[in-house]
């Protein structure tokens with residue numbers, strides 16, 4: 001299951017924090033919006049388990 005919430009693809013350059021939207025473009029700067037699933041602070045982080053596993057593996 002994936003979220004329909006998108007995040008401004010340029011927020012790191014254009015904003016102080018992620019700008020979320022349900023549309024195809026950022027409402028604040030007009031840049032493309034991309035799927036927010038990979039965002040590290042997504043409360044419904046479907047990739048968290050996978051990423052943590054990768055990180056552990058990288059340290060060992």
Ligand SMILES: [Zn+2]
Nearest residue numbers: 008014026029
């Ligand atoms: Zn933006």
